[in-house]
Amino acid sequence: MNLDCGGKSLDLSRAVIMGVLNVTPDSFSDGGLFLELDQACHQAEYMLRSGAEIIDIGGESTRPGAEEVSIEEELNRVIPVIEKLTREFDCVVSIDTSKPDVMTEAVNAGAGLINDVCGLKTTQSMQAAAAAAVPVCIMHMQGTPRTMQQSPVYDDVVQEVKSFLVDKAQECQRNGIDKARIIIDPGFGFGKTVDHNLSLLNHLDVLCDAGYPVLAGLSRKSMIGHLLGLPVEERMAPSIALAIKAMQNGAKIIRAHDVKETHDAIRMIEALEQ
Numbered sequence: 001m002n003l004d005c006g007g008k009s010l011d012l013s014r015a016v017i018m019g020v021l022n023v024t025p026d027s028f029s030d031g032g033l034f035l036e037l038d039q040a041c042h043q044a045e046y047m048l049r050s051g052a053e054i055i056d057i058g059g060e061s062t063r064p065g066a067e068e069v070s071i072e073e074e075l076n077r078v079i080p081v082i083e084k085l086t087r088e089f090d091c092v093v094s095i096d097t098s099k100p101d102v103m104t105e106a107v108n109a110g111a112g113l114i115n116d117v118c119g120l121k122t123t124q125s126m127q128a129a130a131a132a133a134v135p136v137c138i139m140h141m142q143g144t145p146r147t148m149q150q151s152p153v154y155d156d157v158v159q160e161v162k163s164f165l166v167d168k169a170q171e172c173q174r175n176g177i178d179k180a181r182i183i184i185d186p187g188f189g190f191g192k193t194v195d196h197n198l199s200l201l202n203h204l205d206v207l208c209d210a211g212y213p214v215l216a217g218l219s220r221k222s223m224i225g226h227l228l229g230l231p232v233e234e235r236m237a238p239s240i241a242l243a244i245k246a247m248q249n250g251a252k253i254i255r256a257h258d259v260k261e262t263h264d265a266i267r268m269i270e271a272l273e274q
């Protein structure tokens with residue numbers, strides 16, 4: 001299955017890696033390391049050389065309790081990076097935002113995918129994504145980034161997340177977003193306890209059965225800290241283990257910070273399974 005990202009095609013017959021590039025001063029796991037334009041582009045280049053096929057650029061942290069950022073500030077952070085990356089590299093750039101104006105400007109600047117952790121919650125974001133005519137990743141979140149980890153509750157997390165995503169995908173199609181442009185994502189860590197995350201990961205095939213490519217973002221997430229007691233800077237190996245599990249359960253896009261290591265591990269598993 002191919003995903004047409006504004007002229008660049010992604011082959012999703014096997015799992016591809018989306019490298020994380022945060023251009024925020026407060027991002028939870030890399031602390032705004034890549035704030036400067038040149039540094040950001042060097043990091044992106046390293047991720048592309050290491051096997052990333054998508055670079056996901058975020059100008060506002062989604063970590064619980066993070067400061068909100070104005071549209072202007074978010075645009076100032078992401079647009080120069082998108083322009084430089086799309087000028088210099090042959091890659092798919094994804095814009096991690098929930099703001100309709102940022103979606104529009106980012107796609108005008110060359111972004112080929114919209115990644116909205118709020119799942120196109122507002123009419124304006126739905127309209128902006130429809131007009132942008134690039135693929136959209138709709139993610140499930142219970143609550144808001146500020147409140148999401150305050151006792152999330154589900155009767156059946158897998159079925160509830162699946163039905164939210166299927167309903168949302170249908171709403172997207174009613175609003176003019178082609179089915180072939182929709183990616184779904186259970187939103188690991190977004191309004192979920194460790195048990196909820198484990199159920200979703202172990203039953204990811206149930207989400208895949210909905211008929212949309214599934215994106216999994218597990219890299220460096222706090223569930224690793226809860227399960228293994230490791231700080232963020234020591235979560236690479238468990239993140240890779242989770243990425244492999246997600247791939248084996250059907251995920252087609254793996255969102256990762258440690259691209260080279262994740263890519264090598266995934267390709268090795270594929271080689272073993274061939």
Ligand code: 9MG
Binds near residue numbers: 096117139
């Ligand atoms: C921006 N961001 C942080 N975590 C994420 C996840 O799990 N999925 C997606 N789509 N985006 C994420």
